[in-house]
Amino acid sequence: MSSQESSRVRSGMLRFWGVRGSVPTPGPSTIRYGGNTSCVEVRLGDEVIILDAGTGIRLLGDALVRESAGTNLEVSLLISHSHWDHIQGLPFFAPAYQVGNGVRIYGCEGARQGLHWILSRQMEQPHFPIPMREMVSEITITELKEAEFSLGQIHVASLALNHPGGSTGYRLSYDGQSVVYLPDNEPASYGLLGSPDAPAATESGDLNREIIEFIRGADVAVMDAQYDALEYRDHVGWGHGCVDDVVRIAVAGKVQRLFLFHHDPDHDDDRVDQMVLRARELVQALGSDLVVDAAKEGLTVPVALRLAEC
Ligand SMILES: [Zn+2]
Numbered sequence: 476m477s478s479q480e481s482s483r484v485r486s487g488m489l490r491f492w493g494v495r496g497s498v499p500t501p502g503p504s505t506i507r508y509g510g511n512t513s514c515v516e517v518r519l520g521d522e523v524i525i526l527d528a529g530t531g532i533r534l535l536g537d538a539l540v541r542e543s544a545g546t547n548l549e550v551s552l553l554i555s556h557s558h559w560d561h562i563q564g565l566p567f568f569a570p571a572y573q574v575g576n577g578v579r580i581y582g583c584e585g586a587r588q589g590l591h592w593i594l595s596r597q598m599e600q601p602h603f604p605i606p607m608r609e610m611v612s613e614i615t616i617t618e619l620k621e622a623e624f625s626l627g628q629i630h631v632a633s634l635a636l637n638h639p640g641g642s643t644g645y646r647l648s649y650d651g652q653s654v655v656y657l658p659d660n661e662p663a664s665y666g667l668l669g670s671p672d673a674p675a676a677t678e679s680g681d682l683n684r685e686i687i688e689f690i691r692g693a694d695v696a697v698m699d700a701q702y703d704a705l706e707y708r709d710h711v712g713w714g715h716g717c718v719d720d721v722v723r724i725a726v727a728g729k730v731q732r733l734f735l736f737h738h739d740p741d742h743d744d745d746r747v748d749q750m751v752l753r754a755r756e757l758v759q760a761l762g763s764d765l766v767v768d769a770a771k772e773g774l775t776v777p778v779a780l781r782l783a784e785c
Pocket residue numbers: 496497513558560561658659737
């Protein structure tokens with residue numbers, strides 16, 4: 476792409492506000508990657524899209540309030556599923572308490588009672604002193620019935636993931652740029668299958684094939700890679716990914732850039748560094764040019780590396 480063409484296309488932006496899985500992990504050993512649970516901000520076109528409402532959403536909300544400087548905010552929040560680490564920050568999301576703001580929440584039901592019930596219930600006594608009705612912004616909660624839909628200018632595709640109680644992955648696309656977000660997912664393990672190069676040969680490889688198609692060619696993929704290969708053997712069926720499998724899937728899907736996400740609460744910063752090194756070794760062994768990093772709280776990246784480099 477010429478620099479003239481690239482100047483007409485504005486690259487989107489992605490920022491990590493919470494990257495930890497399961498439970499917040501504040502403390503000196505997690506200070507580099509961060510201890511807040513799942514929350515990712517994506518800016519594409521004019522849309523502000525928030526992926527999950529873990530504890531990281533509190534600081535995002537404060538930043539949005541500062542940025543808006545008194546003008547009305549419109550944000551969309553996509554919930555992957557209703558486990559604590561993906562919804563627990565919502566009661567602390569400041570924009571929801573300001574008249575005139577619009578907060579559109581989307582997610583699959585994920586439980587029998589419905590998404591509205593799940594989100595409002597965590598704000599009732601004895602869990603929390605302020606009920607959801609005191610969030611005086613215009614809040615809409617929509618249970619997704621379609622696999623694909625639009626958020627303003629953004630095309631959104633969703634995919635059911637393999638996680639206890641269910642989880643939903645999202646692909647956001649706009650103007651030739653795309654971000655995929657696959658938290659809380661356990662792919663079929665190539666390592667355990669003993670067929671690293673032939674996942675399609677087994678029935679349990681079906682989910683992997685679906686994921687590979689879902690992420691194909693994405694600029695950025697944010698994927699649950701909670702365990703290394705050794706740990707994974709003791710956590711089969713827990714609903715989280717093994718870094719080796721996630722890298723193989725990202726390479727097969729030819730994504731540009733992979734962020735390891737949903738870091739295990741028992742992994743300190745050095746351990747996350749080791750996961751990244753292992754991932755990069757595997758990328759090299761597979762002869763791929765996939766760029767791999769670990770998601771890090773506060774890190775901002777352009778969605779389209781190719782545009783950013785023009
Ligand atoms: Zn989680």
